[in-house]
Amino acid sequence: MIDVALMVEGQDGLTWPRWKALAEAAESLGLAGLYRSDHFSNPDGPYKDALDPWISFAYLAATTERIEFGPMVSPVSFRNPIESAWRGAAVDDLSGGRFHMGLGAGWQEREHRAFGFDLLELKDRFVRFEEGVQVVKLLFESDEPVSFEGAYFRLDDALMLPRPSRAGGPPIVIGGNGEKRTMPLAARYADEWNAVFVTPDRFRELSGHLDRLLAAEGRTPEAMRRTVMHRVTVGATDADVKRKTEDVDVAELKSRGAMIGTPNDVAEGIQALGDAGAQRLMAQMYDLTDLDGVELLATRVLPQLS
Numbered sequence: 050m051i052d053v054a055l056m057v058e059g060q061d062g063l064t065w066p067r068w069k070a071l072a073e074a075a076e077s078l079g080l081a082g083l084y085r086s087d088h089f090s091n092p093d094g095p096y097k098d099a100l101d102p103w104i105s106f107a108y109l110a111a112t113t114e115r116i117e118f119g120p121m122v123s124p125v126s127f128r129n130p131i132e133s134a135w136r137g138a139a140v141d142d143l144s145g146g147r148f149h150m151g152l153g154a155g156w157q158e159r160e161h162r163a164f165g166f167d168l169l170e171l172k173d174r175f176v177r178f179e180e181g182v183q184v185v186k187l188l189f190e191s192d193e194p195v196s197f198e199g200a201y202f203r204l205d206d207a208l209m210l211p212r213p214s215r216a217g218g219p220p221i222v223i224g225g226n227g228e229k230r231t232m233p234l235a236a237r238y239a240d241e242w243n244a245v246f247v248t249p250d251r252f253r254e255l256s257g258h259l260d261r262l263l264a265a266e267g268r269t270p271e272a273m274r275r276t277v278m279h280r281v282t283v284g285a286t287d288a289d290v291k292r293k294t295e296d297v298d299v300a301e302l303k304s305r306g307a308m309i310g311t312p313n314d315v316a317e318g319i320q321a322l323g324d325a326g327a328q329r330l331m332a333q334m335y336d337l338t339d340l341d342g343v344e345l346l347a348t349r350v351l352p353q354l355s
């Protein structure tokens with residue numbers, strides 16, 4: 050059965066009152082988790098409030114008891130993976146094993162330029178990304194001091210203490226649909242692969258490709274958890290849906306697999322992803338104040354899923 054978590058853009062006007070309200074809703078309404086992006090700004094437009102991700106995760110660890118959470122995803126281009134490993138293990142322990150360590154290469158030019166981080170050309174960016182993932186895995190999994198010599202990151206007889214309570218540390222999540230770079234890295238290093246903005250048919254195709262990549266790495270299909278992040282907007286009535294989507298091209302978004310509509314419509318879309326093999330939908334809610342939509346998702350959509 051597919052389960053459903055929330056996902057929000059942490060740089061798009063996320064404030065403490067909004068984060069607290071979303072956390073309370075996800076926890077109390079039976080949603081599987083609450084995830085967020087890790088950016089300093091949006092790609093364009095005015096700057097908006099952007100909560101620091103690690104503080105927001107520590108808040109969830111300390112104030113919730115059930116939901117899973119993590120970054121989707123944290124770029125190694127401006128989050129040093131050594132520090133991310135320490136923080137991720139600590140937050141996972143604090144939460145009782147509910148943190149997921151989403152890692153990415155970085156992509157947004159504006160935030161890198163504005164805050165002085167090198168984005169790098171694509172080839173070098175993925176070299177740095179793979180090194181960052183390797184470093185995190187080594188620190189999570191090594192009970193003895195370990196060394197690593199890369200072009201961008203280095204360890205020299207390094208040991209992370211205390212050791213993570215969860216054997217091997219929190220699960221590593223790699224998100225993206227790239228068949229030549231991203232998915233091979235997921236097959237090699239990740240515990241969870243997250244597809245982004247895909248239709249059920251495309252998810253099924255990519256999942257089959259992932260199976261072949263896993264086999265080449267000597268791993269079984271069952272070794273990889275498979276999730277999807279996609280836009281979700283749910284309204285009580287057609288008029289409510291129209292009000293919530295008046296500034297977007299609904300037809301274009303639906304053609305890409307977005308789930309927009311009344312509870313029955315959204316449930317049908319989510320179920321199709323589950324039938325295609327997705328184990329979790331991270332429902333991307335672009336309106337951070339749409340708590341009635343969250344309630345509809347929990348009370349009128351989830352009961353329809355099987």
